[in-house]
Amino acid sequence: MLEIKNLYKKQNDNLINNINFKVEKGNLVSIESSSELSDVLIKLILDKEILGTGEIYIEDIKHSEYIKKNKKSIGVVFRDEGFYERLTVDEYMKYYSDIINSKVNYKDIMLKFSLLDIANKKIKTLNYSKRKMLAFAREILKEPKLLICQDPIFNMDKEGIRIILENIEELCSKGTAVLSISMSFKDTMLIGGKTYIIDENGLKENEDKKDDERSELNYKEEKDYLHRIQKIPAKLEERILLFDPIEIDYIESEAGISNLNIRGEKFPCMMTLTELENNLECFGFFRCHRSYIVNLQKVREVITWTRNSYSLTLDDKQKSSIPLSKGKLAELKDILKI
Template sequence: MLKIESLYKKQKNNIINDLSINLKKGSSISIECSNEMSDLLVDLVLGKQLQMKGEIYLEDIKNLEYVKNGSTNIGIIPREDAFYERSTVEEYLKFFNSILCSKVDYRDIMIKFELLDIANVKIKKLNYSQRRMVSFARERLKQPKLLIFQEPILNMDREGTKIIAENIEELRSNGTAVLITSVLFKDTLMLGEKAYRLNDEGLLQLDNNIGQLNKDGGKIEEKKPTYEIEKIAAKLDERILLFDPKEIDYIESEQGISNLFIRGDKFPCNLSLTNLEERLKYFGFFRCHRSYLVNLQKVREVITWTRNSYSLSLDDKVKSSIPLAKGRLEELRAILKL
């Protein structure tokens, strides 16, 4: 559906360098990137900006030509959406249903997003999660062949996150190609069949289950030395802090740095996640995802978003939610005797 070949574009401080993507019908990818990089990528796909090098195709047609004639086949949900604030939810969706000549019953779509109870509420009175639901419901009326979604679950409540994830999965199962961008590492990993990181150095694929992949698709191997320890060291400014393992809620590895999360605060650690996994395995820590170690004593709930998307809700200070890779679910069940 969306094919990008050797794309290059420089805009101010942002560079998309030699980007290639092949997003097929019924598949989804999520990309971690800055807001500026996301906006640039979306503008390029939609032909609002022209690339310096490379090609972009939609259904094997060059994007500029496709957008002229097939824009209704593309659903777009920006991170900040514009609405008719004085319309009620039902008036808004009924209006778009009419101008799109949609074959879908807009009330059926409202049901999918749990909007019937607020059908007569004016949009200006909706909270953030409800507004995101309305945006997604509007784009579902198109029955798009390609959905571009910026920040699907950023700052969403739990129920909203589940609804968004289920609707993305349903669209994908019906043949829609889904392109997701997010500034948050965790959100990138939770949504999309494949996850990537996009920065000035290019596009790096992330393996959701085992290890980070290099640009050639090979796994980056790490050795596993064994230690007998009672403290984990982290650095804060010029100080070295020593934490008891039981103090640590979870550990996140992002761009080669392991961060200890303790009572809502983040502390960088010099050890790799694989190293920490080996050192902490006797303290009740579990590798729930290739980028996360979690203290199982802190896990309050295992959440199923879709059949392929899971997360762990923690009983820590900030009620954190971290990804659980599908391939680790059975091992976790065995450990917890579920």
């Protein structure tokens, strides 16, 4: 449905660097991206920005040509939406339904998004979650072949998240191609589908979704203790996520809960810190403090503050600083050969 080939675009400090991906009919692709890159990518897809290099196709037609003739086939829910604030929810949905000559009963769509009970409220009185659901409801009136949504569940309440995820799933089941772009890694994982991360280095598929491509023979030739694949479980709402150790920046214990810190976000793990220490030691993790385990591959600096105070600076998204116990310093130096 949507295909992006070798797309390159530099705009101010924002760089879309030679990215390639497809969103097939009936499929969901979820991308983690900064807000700035998200804005640029959506503008490029909608032909509101000139391409640097590369090509964009929608239904095998160049996007600029497709949009001229099939604009109503594309639904877009932006991060920040503009509405006719003085209209009620019902008035707005009816008005939009009439404009696009929708074949769908707009009240049925309102029901799907729990908007009927606030049908007579003016839009200017709605909270963020309700406004986001109204934007989704409006775009679904189009029965879009392609839906692009920007931060679809960001800052939403639990009920709002459930409703939007259910409707995205239903759209895919009916053949709509859905592209979701979120600032939050956690949101990207929760939305699901085929997940990617985009930054100035390009686009890469989320490691948690990839199969281990190493052959059994090559795998056995690695260090003896690396004899099995280890996944670390974490809970996100009603889902259990399984992370590869290399994805974890560090782990911290808070109020008895072990939190996996991954790309600047926390995921509660069902294992204790001691269990995690035992399971992850062979993957290069180090118990640097009674409340912290760190992925040594992510350590950028060892900082001495005073004779008794040390910390580790990580090369992660947040440039995190975590404590290093004085008693662990000698052990760390031995491991790192320093």
